Amino acid sequence: MSEQELGNILAGIGPLDERAAAEAARRLDELTKPPGSLGRLEAVAQQVAGIRGEALPELGRKAVVVMAADHGVCAEGVSAFPAEVTPQMVLNFLGGGAAVNVLSRQTGAEVVCVDIGVNAMLSHPLLRSHKVRWGTANMAEGPAMTREEAVEAIRTGIEIARGLADEGFGLLATGEMGIGNTTASSALLSVLTGEEPAAVTGRGTGIDDARLRHKQEVIRRAIAVNRPDPNDPLDVLAKVGGLEIAGLAGVILGAASRRIPVVIDGFISSAAALIAARLAPLSRDFMIASHLSEERGHARLLQELGLAPMLQLDMRLGEGTGAVLAFPLVEASLKLMREMATFGSAGVSQAAGETPAGA
Incomplete structure (x- = not known):
C-alpha cells in the first residue's frame, strides 16, 4: 500500500451520525430513570449509535x-x-x-x-x-x-x-x-x-x-x-x-x-x-x-x-x-437503551415540568 492509498482510506473515515446519536439521546431520556442517571453508559450508547448510524444498534x-x-x-x-x-x-x-x-x-x-x-x-x-x-x-x-x-x-x-x-x-x-x-x-x-x-x-x-x-x-x-x-x-x-x-x-x-x-x-x-x-x-x-x-x-x-x-x-x-x-x-449500555421501558409504556409519571414521553 502506498501512502496515497493509505490517505484515500483515511479520507473515507467520516464523522459520527448526529441524527442517530440524537435519536439515541431522546430514547435514553424517555426511559424510566432520571435523565443522565446512567452516566457513562448513556454516553457510550449515544456514541455507538452515532458510529453505527442507528438509534438502537446491535453489534453482533x-x-x-x-x-x-x-x-x-x-x-x-x-x-x-x-x-x-x-x-x-x-x-x-x-x-x-x-x-x-x-x-x-x-x-x-x-x-x-x-x-x-x-x-x-x-x-x-x-x-x-x-x-x-x-x-x-x-x-x-x-x-x-x-x-x-x-x-x-x-x-x-x-x-x-x-x-x-x-x-x-x-x-x-x-x-x-x-x-x-x-x-x-x-x-x-x-x-x-x-x-x-x-x-x-x-x-x-x-x-x-x-x-x-x-x-x-x-x-x-x-x-x-x-x-x-x-x-x-x-x-x-x-x-x-x-x-x-x-x-x-x-x-x-x-x-x-x-x-x-x-x-x-x-x-x-x-x-x-x-x-x-x-x-x-x-x-x-x-x-x-x-x-x-x-x-x-x-x-x-x-x-x-x-x-x-x-x-x-x-x-x-x-x-x-x-x-x-x-x-x-x-x-449493557445498548441493552439498557433497547430493553428498558419508557415512562409512557410503563405508565410511570415523569418529574414535574417534563413533557410526558410520546406527548
Whole structure:
C-alpha cells in the first residue's frame, strides 16, 4: 500500500451520525430513570449509535485483535523478560492459556492473534501470519523500521479489521504482545506530546529503579539519534515505534472506515490509538477507552486522545485484557437503551415540568 492509498482510506473515515446519536439521546431520556442517571453508559450508547448510524444498534460478534511483534531495542536491556517470551506467549494465546483468553471466554469474545513481526518462525492453524519483518531494529541505534514497513503494518491492521467486519464482527478491541513495547510506546508519546521521557516511561514488565533510569536514557538516545518529526506520525512510528503498534493503529482505522466501535486497551494500545488519531482525527470518535493502566504515561495518553476510561483496576498486563473486560459494559449500555421501558409504556409519571414521553 502506498501512502496515497493509505490517505484515500483515511479520507473515507467520516464523522459520527448526529441524527442517530440524537435519536439515541431522546430514547435514553424517555426511559424510566432520571435523565443522565446512567452516566457513562448513556454516553457510550449515544456514541455507538452515532458510529453505527442507528438509534438502537446491535453489534453482533466481538473480537480482540492481539498483534504480536518483537523489538530490537530489547538488546539495550530495557525489559525484565527476554525477547524469547514474545513467541512463547503467542503460542500461549493460540493454546487458550493467557489471561486475555480466559477473559474473552468469560465475555463471549474471540481472540484473533496476528504475527505482524515476531522474530521467530511460528506456525499454528489459528495464527494469522502477516509478518512485515522479523522484529524491529534497535531504535537506540537507528530507525526501528522503514517508513514503507510502517505503512505496510498499518495496511495489515486495516485489512484485518475490514475482514472481521465482513465476517460479522461489530465490536473490536485492541490487544498486543511484544517484549520491549512499553519502551516504544513511551518514545512515541514523548515525541508526539513533547513530554520528557522520564515523565511518561514506566516499569513495563516490572523493572527496578536502576533499569528504569536506563530505559529512560535509552529512549532519550533513540529520540536524539533518529530525530523523529512530531508533525509526521508516520515518521515517528517508523523511527521509534513498533510493528504491533502500527498494526493496531491500522485496526482502529480499518474499524472506523467500516463504522465499527473499537475498545482501546492500555498503554501500548493507546499509543497505537494516538497514531491513528494523528493520521485521521475523526477516528478518535470510534474509540472507547476501557481502563486506566498503572503504566506511567497512560493517563497522559488518554488526556491527549480526549478519552475517559470506563474502569480503573490497577492493571498493567496488556494483551487486550482491560478492553475485553469493558465489552460487557458496552453491551449493557445498548441493552439498557433497547430493553428498558419508557415512562409512557410503563405508565410511570415523569418529574414535574417534563413533557410526558410520546406527548
